[in-house]
Amino acid sequence: MAVEDKSKSIGRLISILHRHTQIYFRRELGPYGIGKGQFIFLAALFERDGVSQEYLSNRLLIDKGVTARAIQKLEEAGYVIREVDPDDKRVNVICLTKKALELRTIFKEVAERWTNMLTSDFSEEEKELALMLLRRMAENVAYLRTDMRTRPKID
């Protein structure tokens, strides 16, 4: 007997998809010395380079200790360095190295291949629909979580 109507288990499907995603990225990016907990940080840094650990932690909803360990590992693997924030000398910012920037194309290909696998039998219209609905779900929960007065835009 199911704990919830099978037709209603969006949370469970998201959980399944997330684990498959982790396994796929680990397999594809593991050979580059990037571990399970690290590619999400690399992805965030590809989007916006030169940010603080605290920014990454808040942006990704990952606690500070876990963030610190992941950045440390990326640093040891030569993908990031810490630099003093030019705007605030008390703060360190995390910057991508040349080695990381060289990985950007591979990273992009891996991410695209994954999206293509997920949606392999979707029509173009269904792909857009899936993205739109997922984005709205992410906005709904971000909205509820932060008590913001204006609905956030998830990009």
Added chain:
Amino acid sequence: MAVEDKSKSIGRLISILHRHTQIYFRRELGPYGIGKGQFIFLAALFERDGVSQEYLSNRLLIDKGVTARAIQKLEEAGYVIREVDPDDKRVNVICLTKKALELRTIFKEVAERWTNMLTSDFSEEEKELALMLLRRMAENVAYLRTDMRTRPKID
């Protein structure tokens, strides 16, 4: 500059939604002594009770060591017990206790509330569409992963 077209980042949205889901369940079920890595196992046992650790590990795509530790914690918290499999005396099966079964209604409510939050501004049609598309994505990746000849049904 984004590492991938923003319009294509399904993997990233799934990752964001997964982390929000984890945070929500931890907050709601933490007071019952159920930690982050454990509610997924409890959910699977609510669906099918009296299965082996190996079954759970395969079903949830979670490695054996992590599965063993999660079950151990659920056992310590009094939610599961290990029993000898009546069909194969060499195997232990994991069974829900009365304490766990008493939690089933709360668990169901928490899961439903979460789905309602995710889809709070969706029409009935959009809710069904989101579920259908997520289920098809899960089937696509399960299919690719297992090299099955027949497409699996994700329920």
